[in-house]
Amino acid sequence: MSSIKPSRVISNTGAILLGVMGDPIVHSKSPVMHTAALKALGIAGNYVPLHVKPEGLESAIQAVRSLGFRGVNVTIPHKVEVMKYLDNIDEGAARVGAVNTIVNNDGVLTGYNTDGIGYVRSLKEEACPKLQGLEIVVLGAGGAARGIIHALTAEQPGQISVVNRTASKAIELAREWSFLADIRGLSETEAKEAVRSADVLINTTSVGMHPHVNELPVSEDWIPSGIVVSDLIYNPLKTKFLQISAARGCTTHGGLGMFVNQGAYALEYWTGQAAPVEIMKEAVLHSFTS
Ligand code: ATR
Numbered sequence: 001m002s003s004i005k006p007s008r009v010i011s012n013t014g015a016i017l018l019g020v021m022g023d024p025i026v027h028s029k030s031p032v033m034h035t036a037a038l039k040a041l042g043i044a045g046n047y048v049p050l051h052v053k054p055e056g057l058e059s060a061i062q063a064v065r066s067l068g069f070r071g072v073n074v075t076i077p078h079k080v081e082v083m084k085y086l087d088n089i090d091e092g093a094a095r096v097g098a099v100n101t102i103v104n105n106d107g108v109l110t111g112y113n114t115d116g117i118g119y120v121r122s123l124k125e126e127a128c129p130k131l132q133g134l135e136i137v138v139l140g141a142g143g144a145a146r147g148i149i150h151a152l153t154a155e156q157p158g159q160i161s162v163v164n165r166t167a168s169k170a171i172e173l174a175r176e177w178s179f180l181a182d183i184r185g186l187s188e189t190e191a192k193e194a195v196r197s198a199d200v201l202i203n204t205t206s207v208g209m210h211p212h213v214n215e216l217p218v219s220e221d222w223i224p225s226g227i228v229v230s231d232l233i234y235n236p237l238k239t240k241f242l243q244i245s246a247a248r249g250c251t252t253h254g255g256l257g258m259f260v261n262q263g264a265y266a267l268e269y270w271t272g273q274a275a276p277v278e279i280m281k282e283a284v285l286h287s288f289t290s
Contacts, residue, residue, distance in 0.1 A: 016045035017068060018270060021052040021060055021082075022075035029284045030073055033263050036283035040276040045070075054081065061085040064104055071103045071270040073263070079143070086111040095177075096147045101266040114265035115258070116147030119232070120155065121265070122257025128200060128228045131155035137194050138162050139217045140204035141169040141185070144232055148204060149173065153180035161186055161194040165205075195222045201245075203231045208239040216241055225249040234259060237288075260284060 018038075020030040026049070034047035050072070052060040057078055062085075064072055074082050079098040083089055086102065088110040093099050099111035124131065136157045138145055141164035152160055160183040164170035170185030177183055186194055195201060195218055207217040213236055223229065229245035234255035242252040264275035 016043065016070040016270065018045060018047040018071055019050045019069060020047070020073040020075060021050045021057070021078055023051060023053050023077060025049045025051045025075070028075065029259065029287055030075075030263060032287045033260065033280045033283050034267060037263075037267055037276055037280050040279045041271065041273055043271060043273075052078065054078070057081060058085050061102075061109065064102065064109065065107045069104055071101065071266070073266055074100055074102060083111060085109075092117070092150060096150050098143055098147065100262060101269060103269050112266075112269060113147055114262040114269075115144065116149070116151030118260075118262030118265050119148050119258040120151040122261040123200075123228075123230055123253055126257050127230065127251050127253035131157050131200065133158045134199040135194075135197055136160045136200045136202065137191075137198040138202045138204060139191075139207075140164060141166070141173050142204065145204040146173065148202065148232075149177065149183070150180070153177060153183070157181060158199075159184070161191075161198075163188060163191040163194065191218065192222055196224060198224065198227055200228045200230065202229075203233070203239075203241055206233070208241050209233045210235045214240055216244070220244050220248075223248055223250065227251075228253065231255060232258060256281065256284065 020028055028049055031047050031049050038045050079100055083099050086109045090112045093111050093113035096113045098113055101112040101114050103110050134157050136152060138149055141162050160181055162170040162174055163186045165188055167187035174183045174185035203217045205217050207215045223245055225248045227250050229250045230253040231239045231242050232255040233239050237254055237256060242254060246252045260277060260281045263280060264277050267275045
């Protein structure tokens with residue numbers, strides 16, 4: 001789905017500078033994850049947390065050029081705003097309307113969105129190898145949902161149903177991308193029938209996230225037994241939604257894989273090398289417990 005691919009490949013002899021810009025940034029797991037990855041690949045370099053406030057974003061992006069960063073990740077609250085400071089935007093990122101990865105090719109900055117493709121890669125690897133022809137229900141229609149739904153449309157699903165508390169957002173999103181897949185927007189009151197016939201059920205809302213760990217995004221008895229149930233939340237690592245789904249015989253998939261794989265794609269864009277995904281995941285898990 002990404003049309004522009006980074007053209008310059010870094011050899012493992014030169015040191016590269018990478019980082020993540022956000023506000024706040026202190027809790028980001030990206031530095032620990034990418035530092036472990038660089039080490040495993042034998043690439044000399046550093047991946048640093050960069051605390052960038054909104055009013056400093058434009059000059060921070062200029063500094064990517066002047067300081068010779070090979071690339072940066074961009075996180076909350078800059079994913080949309082940053083687009084206007086870049087030279088090129090990948091087609092997928094433009095459609096999603098957000099950038100989380102920037103590649104610097106000799107001063108020319110290109111923005112990508114690896115969140116959705118990272119999610120789908122982890123869903124396929126960990127829970128559901130083939131999505132073709134399946135009925136997929138996505139709960140939520142916010143920024144995270146947009147990236148995921150866009151990446152899902154590339155997998156030839158049977159139908160994607162987007163359910164949202166604010167139904168108009170789901171309906172509008174379905175209309176916008178109707179040329180990519182069979183996709184419909186539904187209100188929460190219309191959701192029951194769609195959820196009951198789902199093959200894959202994905203929660204992209206914040207319902208169930210720490211500290212509200214006992215909340216569920218849909219009624220327990222709507223969840224069909226034996227389907228694939230996925231939750232973007234990774235704090236807690238296994239939400240109540242996933243615990244209940246597992247007890248109903250479902251295959252479950254948590255949010256950690258998405259985080260790791262969005263980073264894996266970014267690293268591959270920057271270095272041209274296959275990312276050590278297991279080592280990256282271990283580094284993040286270790287940082288939760290240390
Ligand atoms: P993100 O980038 O994490 O997707 P977002 O763009 O703010 O964040 O979107 C949050 C999504 O979670 C939205 O779909 C939101 O529904 P609304 O569009 O109606 O606001 C959904 N959401 C958040 N809290 C929710 C709740 N308590 N119940 C149902 N949906 C909720």
